[in-house]
Structure formats: C-alpha cells, structure tokens
Amino acid sequence: xxxxxxxxxxxxxxxxxxxxxxxxxxxxxxxxxxxxxxxxxxxxxxxxxxxxxxxxxxxxxxxxxxxxxxxxxxxxxxxxxxxxxxxxxxxxxxxxxxxxxxxxxxxxxxxxxxxxxxxxxxxxxxxxxx
Numbered sequence: 001x002x003x004x005x006x007x008x009x010x011x012x013x014x015x016x017x018x019x020x021x022x023x024x025x026x027x028x029x030x031x032x033x034x035x036x037x038x039x040x041x042x043x044x045x046x047x048x049x050x051x052x053x054x055x056x057x058x059x060x061x062x063x064x065x066x067x068x069x070x071x072x073x074x075x076x077x078x079x080x081x082x083x084x085x086x087x088x089x090x091x092x093x094x095x096x097x098x099x100x101x102x103x104x105x106x107x108x109x110x111x112x113x114x115x116x117x118x119x120x121x122x123x124x125x126x127x128x129x130x
Contacts, residue, residue, distance in 0.1 A: 030116025034063060034108050038082055041119035044106050051124070056086035056102050063108075079110035079117065099129045 031037045038044060038061065048058075061084040068077075086102040107120030 030111060030114060030118055032116065034080055034082065034117050037108050037117050037119050038084075038106065041106070041122070043119055043122040044104070047104060047122055047124055051086050051102055051104070055088050056100075057089055059085040059087055061085075075113050076109050076111040076118065078107060078120070080108045082106045082108065097130060100126070101129065102126050 029042065031040060061082060063080050063082045065080040066078055082105070084104040084106075086104065088100040090099065103125045104122070105125070106122045109118045109120050110116075111118055
C-alpha cells in the first residue's frame, strides 16, 4: 500500500512539473491565438521556409491542447502542441512506392499575465515510407 501511495504521489508530481517546463519560450513576442503562433512564430517560420525550399508541401496540421484538471498557477505554462505533416510530391504517374515526409512539432505556451500565446520548442522529424 505504501508503494502504491508513493507511486501515485510521484505521478502527481510529474504531472505538475510538466506545466512549468517552459524551456525555450520567447516571451518578447506574443500572439493572440495559437494559429497566429503557427503563422507568425519566428522559429516555426524559419523551419517552414526550409521545408518549402527542400521541396516539401504541407499536407495537414493538427493541434493537441493540454487539458489541466486545475489551471496551473505558474505565470506561463504549456498550452498545446501543434503537429504539421509535409511530404515531397512524386511525379511518377501516380505509382510511386517511396514518399519522403517531414513532421513539424511546435509547443505553444500561454502567459496568464499578458493573456498571450508564445512559441516554444520547434522540432522536425524526417522519415521515408517505402
């Protein structure tokens, strides 16, 4: 029973520590919505331009919002993560057996003091499907 309580408290501490893990948040530039962060964020725009220059085309984007049981007490906290899929179109008569993909992930943080959304870490993963 003691191990169960210890495990439960450790899990709860991990959940609360996630809200304060804003590692790379640019508080100098804030946006009114998460879609503005995706459209105008400095890091994400640079990565999107690199993908376009490499021949990738945007397929779709989806946002996964974090639902907290209680609103975090920190001034800014992790709000959502946006994932966008890119692929390189192949012109082989529609019969290509190889496709290159890039998955862009961006973390969005919310600042309670100024009620603005801020760009967090932006990462890109590349993979090929045969």
